[in-house]
Amino acid sequence: MTELPVKTILPRLRQALEEHHAAILTAQPGAGKTTVIPLALRSEPWLKGNKIIMLEPRRLAARSAAAYMARTLGESAGGTVGYRVRMDTRVSEMTKVEVVTEGVLTRMLQHDPALEGVGLVIFDEYHERNLHADLGLALTRQCQEVLRPDLKILVMSATLDAEPLSRLLNGAPILESPGRTYPVETVYAPKRPEEELEQAMARTIQEAMRAYEGDVLAFLPGIREIRRTERELGQLGLPGHIRVAAIYGTMPLDQQDEAIRPSAVSERKIVLATSIAESSLTIEGISIVVDSGLQREPSFSARTGMSRLITVRISKASAVQRQGRAGRLRPGVGYRLWSAEEQAALPEFSRPEIQAADLVPLALELAAWGAKTPSELQWLDQPPAAAYEQAVQLLELLGCIDYRGITEHGRRVHELGIHPRLGHMLLESRKLGLEEPASRLAALLQERDLFRASLGTDLRLRMDILEEQASGNLVRSSDIPDREALERLIRESRHWLNTVTADSPRRTAGGRGSDDCGILLAFAYPDRIGQSRGGGKFLLSSGRGAFLPGQELMSGAAYVVVAEADDQGSDGRIRLAAPLTEQELYSHHRSLMKEEELVYWDQSRRGVRAEKKLKVGAVTLKELPYERPSYELVAAALLEGIRRQGIQLLPWSKQSRQLQERMIFMHQHLPEWPDASDQGLLDTLEEWLLPYLSNQRSAADLQRLHIQDLLLGLLSWEQRQQLDQEAPTHVQVPSGSRIPVDYSRPDAPTLAVRLQELFGMRETPRLGLGSVPVLLHLLSPAQRPVQVTSDLESFWEHAYFEVKKDLKGRYPKHYWPDNPLEAMPTRRVKPRS
Structure with a gap:
């Protein structure tokens, strides 16, 4: 020391x-x-x-x-x-x-x-x-x-x-404190392009052992890579005095102890390890480190609510830690399977797990502590808000917390010391006498999947193997890639069985435990109950899509429960699941079902549709007619339909459109007037239309409405009087004719009138409190425009004589005076005597 x-x-x-x-x-x-x-x-x-x-x-x-x-x-x-x-x-x-x-x-x-x-x-x-x-x-x-x-x-x-x-x-x-005791040389040895990772690791380990004395510690991302590298080393024909050992987190403790024990005097050792050996661990005899530069880390998606292990590059800090294993007891060497340039591009530190992990266990711990939100404690990095909120929602669904904090059920789940999903499943299994299969399922779901390569996605097959092995019926070795890991699973399942039945008599429901796998799994994963969409595709209760990667027995199931899926693409690839029958869903998971009353606008039917849906999250189990929806719901759906399809869904007439245009004109010049534009009316449907809806449920029913009366209802008595004065429907011209005003352009209302009817009128008519001159479209006897003006006086003084010359040639029988301001207006060919 x-x-x-x-x-x-x-x-x-x-x-x-x-x-x-x-x-x-x-x-x-x-x-x-x-x-x-x-x-x-x-x-x-x-x-x-x-x-x-x-x-x-x-x-x-x-x-x-x-x-x-x-x-x-x-x-x-x-x-x-x-x-x-x-x-x-x-x-x-x-x-x-x-x-x-x-x-x-x-x-x-x-x-x-x-x-x-x-x-x-x-x-x-x-x-x-x-x-x-x-x-x-x-x-x-x-x-x-x-x-x-x-x-x-x-x-x-x-x-x-x-x-x-x-x-x-x-x-x-x-x-x-001062640095490491002994110096460690760094050797950059990038993987060759044609090599697999395991081939490069085996080759580099062999080269390092030829060049340097001592034992080797090799870092690999996971167990799969450890096993493959072990096979590659075996194919290289290592001398008999070289022993290969492995260290990873789920190994039995006695095997971990064996791996870190010093080598015999005449022996050399290669230790293949995950990042478990990165720190706080001295493996005697190690003077060579070979580092793949990779590690596994959990990645949680708040979008899908699913976690998965991903392989990532390590940080510079981790590279230093790993290399330091070679300098604990003597000078050493560290081989890195990447280049110096790649080293410079590595992140300084690894991402904190709190930023990428499933936060459901954390949320339950805080609830048990009495904290309503993470902000009540001090953190180096705050838990991500989206992932934490999703964790809280799941705990509420499991009945572990409510608006007051942790529930009594939540405290029992917390005391189990297992993921809340599995803890909830274990406690619920007691009500059904399914403690044994639930304990096996909990053990399977806590650990890495031993059978992925051989048994597909069906959890029932794994349950059967575990049950047979636990009962003493030896399973074929081909079905068990790692018998020691299987024994560890059996020990784990016994531990959970003893824990969950410690204070109650053990019961059994009979039959094979795998028969109830879907029932139990739905307790743990209520957000991942999947309804078939055909072809091995499912809609999960979370709203996420998922699919089975190949043709399996479950592909034709009406319902499945997904324990594990990846986060790739629009639909996740199912990795572990079990089928669930509709009867099982109704019998054991009725509490998850919510009746949803839907009253909505059906665009294809151009009307309001009312129905009831029995749902588990996003999954619809049944659809029923909704016989008597409330007036408020129907009216709201009707208004939504008008907003979606446009104001033209209402029964507009020529007169109601003209009234609308006149009101728009007044609003433009007097902003205190209501906005009667199409968008303005859509924005205020609740104010002017809703009070007049009674039994209408479709576009056809809406045709009974009188839009003109409804628009006038927006105006006060004074505004109605002002509307007639300042935006009249017609203007009387000198000939005595009442000419309709076109308000389709609110900035320039238009009057289309024959030129002869305006003889004697000096000034242009003005509207909107005298602020807006009418745009006059002066017409020939054949009702064709010959001039457009908003300054009538100027027209008489200047343009009239050119127009007169043209019109007199085309319409010689008509009256074309030399002085239009003193002439008699007429609607006829010539004025009466």
Whole structure:
């Protein structure tokens, strides 16, 4: 311990924690912070005899760190140093340093918000920014501020942007420890264009082992790539003294322990690992790291409500962490399967999980904590609003929360410590005596799918294999690609069965458990009940489309429940599902059904249509006639139909259109007048049309309305009088004729009149309080325009004589005086004597 670089920072760290409520320690890989710091601080006076809780992101790292610290004290785990991980606990009354995984800390805080007996909480490898780390820090901060001002917080990381974290912790001091103990050489070895990833990894591992001494740690994105690389290495014909081991999160703990154990003296080891080996874990003998530069991370789509694992490039910070594994105990080398140019383009840090994960578990944790919204806590990154709102809606659908907060059912789901979807399913299964198949289904859905390559999408086939294996009937090896993983699933299912039946007698519904798979799955995924659209395509209750990738037994099912689908394209590809019959849906999921009363405008029928629909989300189960919809609903649908098809749906006459145009003219010049334009009338249908609707339900019924009367209803008595005066329907001209005014152009109302009828009229008629001259269309005896003017006086003085000359030649019998202002107007060929 004394040789590790982090020891030099201990005096400053002790002082920082004595003087402040929190501190941040950044230390490069190999500095020893995980195993040195907790032991060095366990007897500090400010702890007041309380213990230290240290969080590790992964179970393997937590157990390994606890075991190492215990050995340095000459003890075994469970004494001064202990650990708590899922389904494995070693602590005692002597324990002063307790290493836990981050989900365990959340549980501890939920059961004891004051964290009595704890003096310091250490968040190790915080740079990984998983969801439980952010949640644990937010809850611990509130505990510190509200209940435990004496509680200390220490955040440790090798690669971290510390300034934002310091601000979150009210200016916590930032301490930096020296770098790794031994130098690590970097070798850029990009994958060849013709190679698959696994081929390039196997080749590079072989080249590295020829060039350098020591064991190899190779980073791959997932289990599939680990298995393929293992096969590629086998085809290369490795010498007998080279052993290949694997490390990934779902491996049995004893196999994980075996993988990190030192090699024998005459042996060399290749460890193929996911990002589980990226931090907090020293694998003895490793001096070579081969990095694919890839990792799996969850990606949640708020658009579809579905999560999926995607393969992404790692960040620069992760590349440093991975390479640092080679310099823990001796000088090393790090091979990177990308170029120096690609290295420069990598993001600085990995995306925090809180920005890309399914937030349903987080929302339930906050509800159990008593927080109405995430804003009640302090976060380094706030949960995305859309994803969080979707999580809340699902919890409401599952009955876990309501407007008051967490429900009693929600508390029982929360206590199970499983995803709320599966917790709700487990509790509901008790009502039907389906605890055993529900426990198997929960185990299957919690872990990666072992059977994707061999069993298609049908969850029932997986349930059958699990049931047969659990009952002692050995299943063909060809159906089980990973028998150890299958045994782990069986252990998991037994755990959930014991948990869910702990306080009630166990019952069984009889028959094969897979028969009820669809019923149970619908409890967990009420938003993914799919109705057939034919051809293996389904409409989900969430409104999302989904399809089966090939012809399966389920392709012809009327209903399915989708446990997993991707987020590609307009319809998601179903990966895991089970069929559900209509009878099962009605018998067991009636609470999901809502009766929707629909009154709407049917454009094809040009009328209002009323119907009732029994629905599960977006899926319609039944359609029934809606016999007596309310007047208000019918009228609203009728108005919507008019808006959609236009104001011309109403029974317009020539007179009503002229009235509308006159009102538009007045509105243009007197803005206080109502807007009678088509758009103005559409915008105010509720004001002028709705009061006159009674039994109308179609365009034909609307023909009974008198639009002219309705428009006049918009005007006061004074406005009606003013309308007749300032926008009259006709203007009387000197001949005595009453000529209709055309208001189709509100800026220039038009009067089309024979020129001879205007003899003696000097000025142009004016409308709109005298502000608008009429546009005169002067006509020949044959009613053809010969001149357009809005200045009649000027016309008589100038243009008339040219017009007269032309008209006199064409109409010689007509009266064409030399002085039109003194001549007698006439509607005839010549005026009467």
